[in-house]
Structure formats: C-alpha cells, structure tokens
Amino acid sequence: MEDSVLNSNSNSQSNNRQTVPFNDAKIIIGLEVHVQLDTDSKLFCGCSTRFGEAANSQTCVVCTGMPGALPVINQRALELSIRTGLSLNCRIARSTKWDRKNYFYPDLPKGYQISQFDQPICGPGHLDIQTTEASGQPRRIRIERAHLEEDAGKSIHDESNDRQSSKIDLNRTGTPLLEIVTYPDIRTAAEAKAFLSELKLILNYIDVSDCNMQQGNLRCDANVNLHIPLRGQQIATPIVEIKNLNSFRAVERSITFEAQRQFEGWQENGVTIADAPKQTRGWNDHTQMTTLQREKEDSADYRYFPDPDLIAVKIEETQIKQIRSQLVQLPAILRELLVKEYNLKPDDAAVIVSQGRGVVDYFLTVADGCENSRVANNWIGQEVLRHLNESNQTIQQYPVSHQQFTELLKLVIAGTLDQTRGKEVLNAMVEHSISSEEAIKQLGIKSVDNSELVTLCETLMDENQNVVEQIRSGNEKAIGMLIGKARKKNPNANPGLVKAMLSKMITG
Amino acid sequence: MTLSALNADVIVDQLNAGDLTATDCVQHFLDRIQTHNADLNAFISVSDTALEQAETIDKRRKAGESLGCLAGLPVAVKDGICVSGQPTTAGSKMLENFSAPYDATIVERLKSAGAIVIGKTNMDEFAMGSSTENSYFGSTTNPWATDRVPGGSSGGSAACVAGRLAPVAIGSDTGGSIRQPASFCGITGLKPTYGRVSRYGLIAFASSLDQIGPMTRTAKESALLMSVIAGFDPRDSTSSKEHVSDALTSLETPLKGIRIGVCRDHLHEGLHWEVKTKINDAISVFKQLGANIEEIELPHSNSAVAAYYIIAPCEASSNLARYDGVRYSFRAQANDLEEMYRNTRGQGFGDEVKQRIILGTYALSSGYYEAYYLKASKVRRLIKQDYDEAFQKVDLILGPTTPTPAFKLGQHTQDPLAMYLADIFTVSANLAGIPAMSVPVEPSSTGLPIGLQLQGRAFEENTLLRAAHQFQNETHWHMTSPAEPWRTQS
Amino acid sequence: MPDTPEQPIVNQVARLARIHLDEQQLKSSGEKLEQILGFVSQLEQIELPKDVIPFFGAIESVNAIRDDQLQTSVPREKILDNAPESDGEFYLVPPVFKPTDS
C-alpha cells in the first residue's frame, strides 16, 4: 500500500526539503512497452512487415490512408496478442473492439491511429522478475493491460537539406504493435531493466517477436516520479514520461538521471504533482540527459471514439484454450527445472535459459545423455556459448550435434580425455564438422596403456634427477614440472594418471 | 422511341438481342452529356475510355463470349466513389487533382457485369449537404426547374437520371443523400441496409451511416443494379454475410395482405400541404393493391436529426483528418508543418465541411464526449428500438421522403438548420441501419416532383423493391420526364 | 468586434482540427456552432432508460478477420503519383518547425 501523498507546496517547507537525503526518496516507475508482433502482413492490410526495404515500397491504399480504403484485422496479430497475454498471466478479453486515437502527424496517414481504448485484448496480469535483493525473492510487477494498435511510419528530418523538408516513409505504417502497460510497481532502474529483459526473453520463447531493439521492434517509454518522505508524509513529484528509450542501457540510465533531476528540482522549487501536469521528456544518448520535448497545447486531446470501420472481435473460450495448450514452457519454469532437477546454481541456470529455448533443449539432451549435468553445464556454458557469441551463430547453426557433444562429454567424464585434450577435440569437431571419434583420430590421440605410462615415468625420473630430489625433500608442487614434460613427450598421456604414478614411484 | 427514353432493363435486352450496340448506346449518352451538362452541371468528369470499353464489349459479344448481365449499359457514378485511373474528387478542392489508384468494390462489380462507367457525378463536398450547392465544382440544377436544387448530396446522380444524361446512376446515402435528391428529381432511389453493399472505395463521410445504392427511374432498374452491387465483401469489415436473394424474381409477388405502417405524426407538422395530399393519394394506391394500412409510432424519430448532426460530424471530423496535404490532397503554401496543415485544410475544404469538422471535433473533445457523442449514440439505440418494435407490427413503413418539394437555389445556404431539416424523414433509417427508398408520386401543382419514402426491415430490400415496383405498375409518375430544354420556374 | 459566446471555443477547436480560419470565418463559425449546439441541446431533454447501450455502428455482427497473408503492395510510382511533393522515394513535407527557429 502507498502512503498518503501530500500535494501541498508551502515555502516554509523549503528548509526541511534541503535536509532530506536522496536515498530516502522512493522512485515510482511504470513502463509502456511497444512490441512489434511477428506477422507476415500488416495489422489491417496485406502489405509486408519486412524491415529495411526500399522506402514506400511496402504500402497500399489501406495503409497510406487513401480515400475510401478500409481496414480488416489480421488473425495472427490477435493470436500472438492472446499468446502474449496468457504468458503474462493476463485476463483475455472475450470481446474486444477498436478505437481511433486522433492526432496529426505526417507519418500517421489517416490522421488517427487505430488502437484499443476501453476494451483492450489483454486485461490485468503480472510478471515476476528476479532481483538482486538479499531475500532472493522474485518481485511481482503487475501489468495493467496490453492492447493492439497499428504503428506509424517514419519521418526523417533531414537537416542537411537546404529546404529543410522532412521525408516520409510509410513502410512501417500499420505494422501490428502490442502495447504492454505496467502498473507503477517498479522501484529501481535495475528493476526496470530486469523487467524488460524478462519480458524480451518471454517474447522470444513464445515466438511473438524478435524484439530487435535497433530495428525498433521493442520500444519503451517510462513514467517516472518520486515519493519523498517529509515530516511523516509523502510528497510526490510531477510525473515525467521518458520517450525514445531504445536500449536497456538507455532505460536504466535515463531513470537514474531522471530520479536525480526530479529530486534536485524538488529541493530547489518544491513543485509537486499537484502543481504541474505530466511532462514528456526525451532521452538523449549523446548527452546522457533527458530534455523537455516541445509540446503542442492540444496534444493530449486524442478524441478517442469507437472506429466505425471495424466491428468487435469475439474471442471464444475454446480459442483461448487452444492457444494456452500450445504454450511453451516459460523461462521461469525452465530456470526452476535446471536448478531443482539438474542441480545447477541459479546463476548458471539463468545463463542457459537466457540463451533461448534452443540452448536449453541442447543442454537438457546433453545432460541427460552424459548423465552429468554439472559437466554439461560447464562445457555448454563456457565452450558452446563462447563459440556462439564469437561467431554470432544460433545453437541451430552450431556444427556439433547434441549426440556428438554427448559422446565427447562421456569420454571426458570417463577420464579418457582430460580437459585440455577434450577442448582440443571439441575445437577440431567445430572447425571441421566431424565427430569426436574422427577428431581424436585426426589429432592422433591414442589411449596410453599402463606399461607405456611406467616407461614414460621412469624416463622422466632419470632425466630430471634434481626435480625428483626436490619432490622427495617435500616440495610436492615441483611435480607439475614433470607433468608438463610428460605432455611434451607423449601428448596422449593423461596428466592425472601421470601425476598419480609419478608420486607413487617417487614418494612411494 | 429514343434511346434516352428507354429503361436500363430494356436497353440491356436490346443489347443482348443485338438490336443495339454498346458503342451506339454509350455514344448517345455521351452526346447528351455534351449537349446538356452545361445546363445541369450533373457531371464533374466524363470518362475518356467509355467508348473504348463499349467497343470491346461489342467485339466480345460478336465473338460469342458470355458477358455480364449489364454488358454495355452506361452507368453514372457519384464522384465520391473511386474509379481506378479516373478523377475522384468527392466534390472538393481537396481532391481536385486526385486520380483514384483503385476501383471501389461496387465499381469492380459493375465493370465485371459489363457496365460502363460513363462519368462521375456532382455532389455536395464530401457528401455534406442536401442541395449539391456545396460542391467545389458548382451547383447542379434540377432538370424540372433549373432555379431549384436537385437535392443532395447525390444531386448529380439524381439530375442526370431525371435529365436522361445516363440511364441509371449510383449514389451514396448518409442521412438521405440518395432518397432526398431522388425525391426532388422525380426518380427512384434506394438506400440499402447498412452492410448490404460494400463501402470499400466509397470516400467516407460518416462510416457508420454511409451506404451506396442505386438511383434509377424505376424500381425494377434498382433491383437490377442491386443484383450486381449487393453482397458480402471481405475488404469491408462492416459488410454483411447475410444471403442476398435476387430482387428481380420477387418483384411481381402480390402485395395482398402486406402490412404497411404510417406514422401520423409525420403527416402533420411542417409538411407542405401538397406533399401531404400526394402521399395520402399514394396510400390509397397501396390499399387498392391489397395492403393493410396501420398506424404506428416512432416516438424518438423527432430526435433523429439532432442525434444525426452529432454522430455524423463526429465521424466526419476523424474521417477527414487524412486530408492533410501530405500524400494525395491539395497542399497550400507554408513555411512549416503546422502552417501547412492549417492552410491546406483552411483553403482545401469548403465552408460547410469546415463547419461540420469543427462541430465534430468539438463534440468529441475532452469534456464533451459524454454529453454529445455518447448521448447521441444512446438516442440512436432508442431510435433503432422504435423500428424494431414497429416492424413487429408492420412489414413496411410509408411516409414522405421530404417535407417539401425542391427548394430554390440559395434559399437555405445561409441557414444550416433549415437545410438540415430537409433530412428530417430520412436520417432515421441511416441511424437504425435499415433499408429505405424514395419513389415518385404525383408532382405538385407547379410540376415539382414529390417522393414517397418506404422503409423496411434490415436486409429486406426486396420487399421495398417489390412494393415500389407494383406501385409503379399502377402509376406513371416515375416515367414522366422534364420537358427539354430545361425550364426555369416563374 | 464583439466575440460571440462560442468564438473562443471555435478558435481552440479549429486549432485542434488544424483548420485556419480568419477573423470573419471565426465569427461566423462561432455563430453557426452556437446555433447548431442550441438545436442539438434537445437531446438533453431525452430521458434514457438506465441500461441503454449506445449504438455506435449500424452493424452488430462480430469477427471480420483476415488471414495473415501477404498481398502485393501498390507500386511506389503509383502510390506517390498523387503526392503534392515527393522525390520519387519519399513523400516530402515542410519541416516540423520553421527553419528560422531551429
């Protein structure tokens, strides 16, 4: 529960204001996230949603708002919205309708955006996020709603141009967006980032969006203000909506900046939520500051009303059930599975799960196959992920199949291959797309039998009398030197076995 | 008998029989447009490919190809409906240079039935008006009296059919824009049930009220056109999947026993005495045809105009936001974007359109939405419920289409309310979404046409057409044409 | 010139609707707006049953939905053909703010 909020602003408080430490202020954050749904065609017409095509090459009479053209809703956009809603524990509307949000902008062809005002397709829900809090408890961020709407086009303000005209590209116009709105439940910049990361991961898992932030497939606005305790009451600073947040880092930094700015502003002038309307500020990545956006006096009056060109969408219980039955396991469930059933540390589980369903499946198959989840985690978490990262590949493109990987790990676990040789083998497998067997052959790895090992150790002791003496006089670490030399003489010799045999022969 | 005197169904028969070529037919009407359009100003543009299309049809017919049911028939289309590659202006400076990049669904259907769009007819700008005086391209005049208005907004379509510049025409009706000009020009006009005819390609005025329909001399011709243009269109979300049965086959089914409701209130207040007399005469004709006349009540119909003049402007204010000078419309000179918007819309729209956008914007703006738009939409529900109840008792509702015959040019231009009240009997059908039509009855003593309005249950156009057709079997008012040259009333 | 009661509102609404009106037009528009609002105020008199559901559209069926299928877009030349100003690739519009105040 929030404390009661005091909205007054009297000068006598000015002195008190200076004494409040910043750390006492509570940051109140709500997010509005626009997600581009992964459909082939646009929300209301058959034009392609593909990114990066020649300007104005993907438009038609509907999405350019030609006189007389009419919209028809895309089935898949509805389906993906419901899938997202179910994954965010939202109530799915049984009946949803379309409204017009009226405003003028050159990349908004009809002079209104078709959106959903009072009957969004997804109602209240929630998303639990991991936090760094000591309790280790997840934090529940409530979701207010998620509604479908059409995207606008792109305006390019070309200042190099003498005439200073703006260029308009309508390829993106009409692309389906799901706008997910949270309650102001987020309390830190890090939590905001954690929320977005988890959301992005879920959307990836459920195949709703590729969430490419550079391409604008995931866009975020943050509503931020402070609740500051003063003489037993809470003072609220005016709410600021930060726009244009197109990276996680921008979200984190802009919130941190804005909290500080609002705090200092309040200390200076004491202006509270009651004194000032909601403000829109833009995040500037170069200056790392938010700046006030120029606003038209009437910009807030969107004159929403039901779109008479569209009729209501009724969503049947059976349809929701069907979509629910096709839902994949979500990241949170998989993390729990990896910790509980596969004995991974929570951080390790998080790393695997964060890589997407493909890596999780790879891990599960390998761990089951080699019957050692810790080794599977070590090898996949380090070797596989490093390779995917460096080569910018997906797990589907990884040259080593899970069967071959399992075979390799079995040899490692059995001690047939030591870590180092194992990694050499893996590298060969990756490089030449060959099996572990072939790699071992190619690297000339042979198993070394006991008599060979004895001969090797005897030779080493003969050639390194002084080292043997050192060991005998108590410097056990010196044995490492001998193992290094053993490796040079016979790369197939297992260092562990060499070490055991040497110490037995030297110190007996 | 000259070609202009023939009805569309007869023309089609002659074309099919080889007694007439499409080329001769199209040429005849092009000649009439050439000669008479200067007097009527019924057309904004004339097709430059009509003859070519006619020649193609003649060739295909000669080659024995099977052709559509309207093959070779010239049709005039209201200029608020998109015809690919043709100017489509909606009567506005805004779209003076707009060439439609696509065909409206109904145009596509007409073309595939072999009809030839001969030209685009004049209209009140964006269909806002009841006199066709609000056209950027000048007023259309009424062929029965050239100092009078043809009605509106489909005044060009009405005048060109009455003046025989085209055998049949297509109009659109948002609050009476087919029926009122049909009434003023002495022709037959049908506004179908909302959703019966696709709106795809109709330049929107008020989307929840707009409907395309035929404007013809006879009910039979309207039935013929409906058989082509009616039916579900997947491109229009508001179009209905309701089955369309052929109107032509049921035209002669006797009216005996049909229950026709008359709202006595509509035959009193503010009604021109001659309109009242002629409507009563028409009621007698229906009685002779075996109809039972019953009194009904439509208690909220007197609020219809007020509800309409909130709802229609609200929708229009949003529908017309796209005319911003960016993509296809007129653009005014300006230094920056905001100035471009304001100057473009200030100069590109006529006064009536600007007035309605202002009214609609006001009524939707924050703080007023509930009092105006929401309240009007609730009253709209009551109006619909009145009809639902009435149609429990009767099959059709009969009354005047308009309170007076055609008024004089300029008579109401300074008084929007007087103009709006010309729609008093027609707007209810649009608000309720039901079909309605206007049929000529005996003209006034000064020779001005008077229209009878029939309203029916949703998707029962065929009952309207049947009643109108049989009324026309008994009367000849629909077949009289104004004497040429068009006269000016003294 | 005395303001009609509705004139300041007309000014504001005309701005919202992006329509330039000169002084004369503002005045006459204000008068007409007042007249029409006076006429439609009769709606206030109508008593509504409590549970009346507004009727927004003339068709009350549901679910006009299309499959997610690509359709050929309109060629750019054709789409840009009606543009007041374009460079063959983009629509061109005046800058958002006057060049002088940038």
Ligand SMILES: [Mg+2]
């Ligand atoms: Mg939005």
Ligand SMILES: [Zn+2]
């Ligand atoms: Zn499109």
